[in-house]
Amino acid sequence: MDERIxxxxxxxxHKDTIAVAACEAGREPARFAGTLGPDVRALLKVLGKAGDPAAVSVVYEAGPTGYGLYRELSRRGYHCEIIAPTLIPRRAGERIKTDRRDCLRLAELSRSGELKPIWVPDEAHEAMRNLWRAREDAVGMRLKARQQLKAFLLRHGRRYPGKTSWTKSHERWISDQRFDHQGDRIALGEYQLAQQSAEQRVQRLTTALTEAAAGWRLEPVVAALRALRGIDTVSAIGLVAEIGDFRRFGTARQFMGYLGLVPSEHSSGNSIRRGSITKTGNAHARRLLTEAAWNYRFPARLSQALRERSNALPEAVCRHAWKAQLRLCGRFARLSSRGVQTNKVCVAVARELAGFVWAIAQQASLPTTPPH
Known part of the structure; x- marks a missing residue:
């Protein structure tokens, strides 16, 4: 901790209130300063009583209010940190949780150095992440619209005879369906319009995301990650937007732990117990890697699309991507042959894939980013 603080x-x-507590360097307990409204000016007035902003450290939990408070305090010269709620130490006997107690506890833990701040993106990076998540939400809405349309047809005993849904043949089959009652005809039309609207929204956001990534400061990392099997433009942008600067992870193991892809463990003495993965950290990036891992169930090969994506990349990146494909395809086959449940195989492969993602991102030309 900075000795000047x-x-x-x-x-x-919270959305409507900010509870404030403070303590001085030493061993005195924190004091509750009061509850303010959401106006930052009132908070700055309270903080101004502490003197020089460089001598004040402010911490608060990450939440739905975003990074606006952090950026405003940082611009004013305060040392501000945002804390992941899941990483805040909790006393085992505590059964009362209030805003007053939470802010008092945060102040004392900040003084003792027991809090780990999260990485805060700059405004341009956050805008890219927001665009990516808007597309992710749109994909979820498209899935829901498709499910509702298929459920409507299934209630009438209409089952598509083909193998793959939402192809041109499938859509023609849906359009050819005929119903005797007007209510059913109107319902089918509305379901079709909803599905088409959701599809168009996904396409618009996909185009906007691809265009926004052109010229982005992290575009070289996106291009390098596309050399990996199962990671194309959209998923590569999503990974980089969610993770940010990969250099903040010293090792691949740290990166795997951040994504929550490592097994949980409860060991004591000679007893070692490992369970399911921790699922901590960024769930969006973890889902992307788990979906990408499913592509390694087939034998390793360089498809035409992979060769085209790798043409402009450094040879070292291409070699690393091919090494990843050989190892992960083999691991998927070995685990499957042992009878391991498919979802567990995907998670195991995703964990190793995270290591290759980290290594390739380190090789890509990452620009210098300001510390947060």
Whole structure:
């Protein structure tokens, strides 16, 4: 901790209120300063009583209010940190949780150095992440619209005879369906319009995301990750938007742990117990890697699309991507042959894929980013 810091302030920030507590360097307990409204000016007035902003450290939990408070305090010269709620130490005997207690606890933990701040993206990076998540939400809405349309047809005993849904043949089959009652005809038309609207929304956001990535400062990392099997433009942008600067992870194991792809463990003495994966960290990136891992169930090969994506990439990146494909395809086959459940195989392969993603991102030309 910076020796210049003399005051430690804990905030419990919500949409309508901000509870404030502070303590000085030393061993005195934190003092509750009061509950303010959401206006940052009122908070700045309270913080101003502590003196020089460089001598004040402010911490608060990550939440739905975003990074606006962090950026405003940082612009004013305060040392501000956002804390992941899941990484805040909790006392086993505590059964009462209030805003007042939370901010007091945050101030004291900040003074003792027991809090681990999260990485805060800059505004341009956050805008890219917001665009990516908007597309992700649109894909979810498209899935829901498709499910509703298929459920409507199934209630009438209409089953598509083909193997693959949502192809041109499938859509023609849906359009050829005829019903005797007007209500059913109107319902089918509305379901079709909803599905088409959702599909168009996904296409618009996909185009916007691809265009926004052109010239992005992390575009070289996106291009390098596309050399991996199962990771194309959209998923590569999603990974980079969610993770940010890969250099903040010193090792591939740290990166796997951040994604929550490592097994949970409860060991004591000679007893070692490992369970399911921890599922901590970024769920969006974990889902992308798990979906990409499914592509390694087939034998390793360089498809035409992979060769085209790799043409402009450095030879070292291409070699690493091919090494990843050989290892992961083999691992998927070995685990499957042993009778391991398919979902567990995908998670195991995704964990190793995360290591290759980290290694390739390190090789890509990453620009210098300001510390947060």
């Amino acid at each position: 003399k005051f430690f302030v804990g905030l419990d920030a």
